[in-house]
Amino acid sequence: MHLRDLTLPLAGLGILLTVLASERVTTDRLDPGLVHVAYWEKWTGFEGDAMQDVVNAFNRKQSRIHVDLLTISNIENKTLLAVAGGNPPDVAGLFGPNMAQYADDNAIVPLDDYCRAKGIVAANYIPIYFDMGFYHGHVYSLPSTPASTALHYNKQMFRDAHLDPEKPPQTIEEMDAMAAKLTTRDATGKLDKSGFMPAEPGWWNWGWGDIFGGRLWDGETKITADDPANIRAFEWIASYSQKYGAAELQSFRSGFGNFSSPQNAFLSSKVAMELQGVWMYNFIDQYAPNLEKPTLNWAAVPFPHPADRPDLANTTFADEDILVIPRGAKHPDEAFEFIAYVQSQEGMELLCLGQKKHSPLIKVSEEFYRKHPNPYIKLFAEIPRGKNVLSPPKLAIWPEYQAELTTAFDEIALLNETPKQALQHVQERMQPKMDEYLERLRMRNEKEGVRP
Amino acid sequence: MKNRHRETVTALLFVLPWFIGFGVFLLYPLLASLYYSFCDYSVLRPPVWVGTENYRDLIHDEVFWKTLKNTGLFAALALPMGMFVAISLALMLNAKIKGMTLYRTFFYVPSLVPGASLAMLGLWVFNGEHGVFNALLDPVLNFIPKMLHLFLHVPLHHIAPPGWLSDPAWSKPALVVLGVWGAGNAMVIYLAGLQDVPQALYEAAELDGAGWWAKTRHVTLPMLSPVILFNLIMGIIGTLQVFTLPYIMFPGGSPARSTYFYTMYLYDNAFVYLKMGYACAMGWIMFLIILGLTFVALKMSEKRVHYSGG
Numbered sequence: 001m002h003l004r005d006l007t008l009p010l011a012g013l014g015i016l017l018t019v020l021a022s023e024r025v026t027t028d029r030l031d032p033g034l035v036h037v038a039y040w041e042k043w044t045g046f047e048g049d050a051m052q053d054v055v056n057a058f059n060r061k062q063s064r065i066h067v068d069l070l071t072i073s074n075i076e077n078k079t080l081l082a083v084a085g086g087n088p089p090d091v092a093g094l095f096g097p098n099m100a101q102y103a104d105d106n107a108i109v110p111l112d113d114y115c116r117a118k119g120i121v122a123a124n125y126i127p128i129y130f131d132m133g134f135y136h137g138h139v140y141s142l143p144s145t146p147a148s149t150a151l152h153y154n155k156q157m158f159r160d161a162h163l164d165p166e167k168p169p170q171t172i173e174e175m176d177a178m179a180a181k182l183t184t185r186d187a188t189g190k191l192d193k194s195g196f197m198p199a200e201p202g203w204w205n206w207g208w209g210d211i212f213g214g215r216l217w218d219g220e221t222k223i224t225a226d227d228p229a230n231i232r233a234f235e236w237i238a239s240y241s242q243k244y245g246a247a248e249l250q251s252f253r254s255g256f257g258n259f260s261s262p263q264n265a266f267l268s269s270k271v272a273m274e275l276q277g278v279w280m281y282n283f284i285d286q287y288a289p290n291l292e293k294p295t296l297n298w299a300a301v302p303f304p305h306p307a308d309r310p311d312l313a314n315t316t317f318a319d320e321d322i323l324v325i326p327r328g329a330k331h332p333d334e335a336f337e338f339i340a341y342v343q344s345q346e347g348m349e350l351l352c353l354g355q356k357k358h359s360p361l362i363k364v365s366e367e368f369y370r371k372h373p374n375p376y377i378k379l380f381a382e383i384p385r386g387k388n389v390l391s392p393p394k395l396a397i398w399p400e401y402q403a404e405l406t407t408a409f410d411e412i413a414l415l416n417e418t419p420k421q422a423l424q425h426v427q428e429r430m431q432p433k434m435d436e437y438l439e440r441l442r443m444r445n446e447k448e449g450v451r452p
Numbered sequence: 453m454k455n456r457h458r459e460t461v462t463a464l465l466f467v468l469p470w471f472i473g474f475g476v477f478l479l480y481p482l483l484a485s486l487y488y489s490f491c492d493y494s495v496l497r498p499p500v501w502v503g504t505e506n507y508r509d510l511i512h513d514e515v516f517w518k519t520l521k522n523t524g525l526f527a528a529l530a531l532p533m534g535m536f537v538a539i540s541l542a543l544m545l546n547a548k549i550k551g552m553t554l555y556r557t558f559f560y561v562p563s564l565v566p567g568a569s570l571a572m573l574g575l576w577v578f579n580g581e582h583g584v585f586n587a588l589l590d591p592v593l594n595f596i597p598k599m600l601h602l603f604l605h606v607p608l609h610h611i612a613p614p615g616w617l618s619d620p621a622w623s624k625p626a627l628v629v630l631g632v633w634g635a636g637n638a639m640v641i642y643l644a645g646l647q648d649v650p651q652a653l654y655e656a657a658e659l660d661g662a663g664w665w666a667k668t669r670h671v672t673l674p675m676l677s678p679v680i681l682f683n684l685i686m687g688i689i690g691t692l693q694v695f696t697l698p699y700i701m702f703p704g705g706s707p708a709r710s711t712y713f714y715t716m717y718l719y720d721n722a723f724v725y726l727k728m729g730y731a732c733a734m735g736w737i738m739f740l741i742i743l744g745l746t747f748v749a750l751k752m753s754e755k756r757v758h759y760s761g762g
Contacts, residue, residue, distance in 0.1 A: 077723050084495045101726060105496035188610070247619070250707070254618035255581025400725045403704055410708035414620070429514070436509070440492040443500045 035334045037067045041093035042075040042321075043355075046282075050354025051093075051144075057350060058341045065334045067091075079326060083107045088326035090335035093144055096132045096320045097392040097399075103140045104396045104441055106450070108324040110138040114336040120343055128318045128389045129360035135394055141322035142343055145352055146360040147277045148384045149204075149317040150300040150376070151175075154291065157182055157193065157272040168299065171307040172211075172236065175273065182272040183244065191244065191252040196273045198237045199253055199413055200265050204275060204317060206405035208233040210390040211303065213312055216401070217393050223434050225405070225426040232306075234412050234419035246415045262287040275303055277319075278357050281374040300376040302383060315388040320360065397437050401430050489732035495722075499729065506733040515709070515717060516734070522624070522705075523714040527691035529628045534687060535680070538635040542642035543668065556643070563636030567696030574630045575701055580615030589613040617701070620710035627697055627711065638683045645679035646672065677757040681749065688745050692738065695719070714738060 041051055048071055055069045070089070072078055076098045082088040094102070102108045115121070120142070122130045133141035155165035161181045169175035179195025186192040194200075198208065209216065209230030216230070217223050224230075241249060256270065257263020260283060265271040267288040284291050284298060291298045305312040323339045325332050341347045345361060349368045352359045356374055358381035369377060383389075392398060408422040417425070444450075489506055491499035510516050545556050565573075577585050593611045600606040616626035653671045662670065673680075695715040698705070705712020714734070722731035 080495065080723070080726070102496075105494050105726070107496045247615075250618045251580050251615045254579060254615050397725070399720075403720070406704060406706075407709050410706060414708060416708065440500070440502070443492060443502075444494070444497045447498060447500050 033064075035065050035331055037065055037091060037331050037334050037338055038089040039067050039069050039091040039093070039335075039338065040072045040075055040079060040089040041069055042072060042095075043093070044071055047355045050351055053354055054342060054347055054351045055338075057347070058338055061341070062337075065331075065337055067338050080107065083326045083328060086328055088328050090325065090329040090331045091338060092324050092326055094141070094322050094324055096141075096143075096322050097394075099133060099141045099322060099324070100135055100394045100398065101396045102324065103135050103138075105444070107327050108140055109327055109329070109332060110140060111142065111325065111336065111339075112139050114333075114340070115139050115142075118336070118340045118343075120340065124343070124362060125360055126362060126384050128384050128391060129320055132318070132320055132391055132394070133322055141324045142339055143320045143360040144323050144342060145355050145357045146318065146320040146384070147279065147357060148319075148380045148389075149275055149277045149303065150379055150383065151273055151303045152266060152276040152280055152298060152300050153273045154266070154269055155297045155299060156291075157269055161195075161272075165299075168301045169273075169304045170313075172304045173307045175304045176239075179273065180243070191248050193269070194244075194249075194252065194265075194271045196240075197249060197253065197265075197271055198240050199249065199409075200256075200271055200274055201259060201276065205409040206402050207317060207390065207392075208237060208409075210317075211312070211315055212236070212306055213309055216405075217395060217434075221434065221438060223401070223427060223430045225401075225408075225430060226420070226423045231419050231423055234409070234423060237409065238412050238415060238419055241413050241415050246413060250414070259283075260287075264288075267291070275317075276300075277317075278374065278377070278380040281376070282356050285373070296375060300379055302379070312388055314383055314386045315390065316383045316386070318384045318389045318391045395434075396441075397430070397433055400433065401426075404429055485732040485735055488729050489736050491729045493729040493732075494726045495728050496726070502729070506730050507737075509730065510733055510737065515712070518709055519705075519712050519714045519717040522710070522712060523692055523694070526624055526627065526694060526713065527688065529624065530631050530691045530694070531684075531687045533628055534631060534635055534638065534691075535683060537632050538638035538683070539642055539676075539680070541635065541639045542646055543672070545639070545643060546646045560636040560640060562633045563639075565633065568700055570630065570633055571697050571700035574626070574697065575617065578616035578626045578630070580613075580618055583616070585616070586613040618707055620707050623702065623707065623711045627694070627701070630697060631691075631694075638687070641683060642676065642679055645676045649675040674758045677753075678759055681753045681757050685746050685749055688749065689742055692742060692745075 039055070041048070043051055052069055055067045059066055075092065076094055079088060079092045079094065080102075099108070122134075124130075125143070126146070129143045129146045130139075133139055133143065151168065153168055158165040158178075161178075163178055163181060169178050175196060182193065182195030183191065184193045199205065206216075209227065210233075212229045212233040214227040214229030214231075214233060215224050216227075252270075253265070256265040257268070262268060264283065264287065266274045266276065266280070267283060269290075280300075302314045303316070305315060323342060325335050325339070329335055342351060343361075345359075345363055345365065348359050348361055349365060353368060353371060356372070358364075358377055359368065364381065369381075374380070393401070395401060404426045408417075408426050411417040411422050412419050488499055490501060490503060492502050492505075493499035541559055545552065545559060577583050580586060590613050593613055597606070597609055597611060601608040614622040616622045649672060653675070654667055657667050657671050693715050694713055698711045698713050699716055699719070702711040705716055715738075718731050718734045718738075721727045721734065
């Protein structure tokens with residue numbers, strides 16, 4: 001027998017051994033009774049650390065379940081593919097607006113029965129934060145951390161422009177007048193500082209209509225992009241391009257650094273007033289010490305409202321990160337045990353304090369506020385309890401609708417199209433897409449024998 | 453006979469791994485995408501047959517036409533530019549001077565930079581306010597006005613260089629210029645082609661009194677023509693499928709969709725809007741476009757390409 005003849009059997013044996021060994025290594029040897037819950041989350045940095053603390057606290061609290069936190073980039077796409085491939089995590093930390101898309105295609109499990117068993121009810125939450133996970137009569141997601149927005153302004157820039165830093169604008173009209181005083185140009189006539197720029201930071205380019213009382217859809221089947229209040233809002237945006245020059249504003253804005261850097265427009269005192277969320281404090285703290293010391297040189301107040309619409313005072317954009325159980329999860333019951341812990345006052349305050357946000361729960365301990373470093377945290381916690389709370393539409397076609405609105409914003413800000421033209425254009429594009437989507441959803445349900 | 457049979461089996465066994473790979477990773481996805489292009493398919497639910505609806509929707513989808521136009525324009529700029537730079541570099545690097553291998557390496561290395569890094573670099577280089585490109589361009593643009601001002605006392609008017617990334621009119625040219633970084637790959641192929649040109653032809657041309665340009669025009673380029681054709685076709689495929697650079701540099705094809713390219717819209721439909729059927733239809737249309745253009749290129753080249761063997 002030649003040695004050569006042994007090659008094939010030996011190779012086969014090697015492969016077999018590897019397979020057996022890998023099976024052995026990947027199964028938990030220490031505690032066979034422990035259920036491992038796979039949890040995918042998008043956060044990194046201090047926000048990721050905060051969630052890891054909550055996971056550790058949960059793992060310590062009981063001995064039956066062990067949550068394994070895995071940080072995943074592009075989580076909404078990867079979870080999607082994992083569900084389609086039949087191998088999803090047990091818990092996924094998605095973005096609030098992903099919910100409708102996932103729920104329509106049964107990619108996430110309704111949580112009603114679990115919630116009932118654990119006593120998790122709408123009354124525990126600030127309404128908007130529970131509502132964002134409530135869709136077609138079911139609870140599909142529960143919040144991990146919430147967000148709300150307010151006008152952030154730079155007090156030093158106010159002083160430099162001879163404005164009273166303790167008197168921020170109440171109405172849009174006041175804000176426009178202050179912005180004009182805050183805007184300066186250099187010797188060559190180029191913009192040097194700006195009071196306010198509708199395009200900055202650019203995250204709510206789709207949403208200015210809401211601030212003027214507009215609506216993007218009727219909540220059912222009709223798109224209302226060309227709502228007169230939306231058109232009015234975009235006329236206001238166009239007025240900035242007309243006043244300061246579309247190209248100038250754009251060129252000025254292109255010089256800003258990344259959001260998460262000291263060259264950020266607000267942090268580097270290039271833009272005096274900006275719509276920003278509860279997270280902005282973290283970036284001020286990290287990158288702009290001059291806004292905090294020697295005195296507090298920034299403030300957050302409710303975003304102004306149109307002068308003729310006092311009923312729209314205290315308007316805020318609410319958003320949240322959510323926890324869901326994907327369809328096909330191997331340990332849904334244990335997964336919910338963890339989600340329920342995050343919904344407890346203890347778990348939620350640990351998480352939200354770690355991420356320096358407010359709590360989505362009605363009940364908040366005094367200690368939470370005492371320990372919270374954001375000087376304006378009570379504003380962010382109170383404002384979403386009011387009646388003018390705006391959130392992205394719970395629409396499965398929202399990503400496409402949002403892209404259309406963002407493009408319309410560009411065209412309007414560049415003065416390529418009038419607000420009316422651009423929004424009518426969005427309307428004409430999106431309504432047929434909405435109709436087709438609903439029709440196709442009906443077909444999908446019919447084929448699978450699912451009742452919507 | 454038995455031996456032959458055995459040989460066939462052995463041969464098939466050897467080819468089998470490739471067939472499996474081809475079948476699983478190429479043929480099946482190809483056929484599946486053709487089928488899905490006639491379906492409503494959200495990836496999460498089983499596909500539902502909708503006939504030609506996706507294709508009919510595409511015809512009426514203005515964003516589809518916009519991205520097609522953007523892509524066509526980009527290809528029309530980037531392809532000749534890329535070929536011109538690659539051929540010029542190859543011609544220069546074909547000279548016989550000392551240290552040539554070093555120069556060749558220098559000009560090839562940029563094409564090894566991964567697309568994502570190049571995109572991040574591009575964002576800084578082409579930044580309209582602080583970018584190094586404009587810092588270099590500014591004195592060049594203003595040289596003539598400055599001279600006119602100095603000597604003829606024409607009032608000085610400062611010409612501002614464009615906001616490459618923020619101005620819809622300049623975002624595509626910025627991408628074209630940035631794309632030249634990748635010319636190294638084509639350059640190496642041209643260089644190999646140049647080395648294949650028989651010396652005897654140059655000697656014969658020289659005897660007939662040909663100068664540098666005449667030799668390039670009547671010897672080098674005809675002998676290089678098969679390589680040019682190859683690079684042309686690869687270039688058509690590559691530029692029409694441009695994705696990484698604009699996807700990273702211009703989220704959503706901003707400003708105002710001026711950099712929204714075909715493959716970006718395809719990607720968004722597939723993975724953001726969950727319209728996989730629609731995206732598959734787009735994929736097949738792109739396939740037909742590239743097939744058509746390649747066919748035209750081959751047809752048009754018949755009289756112009758010289759194969760030294762034939």
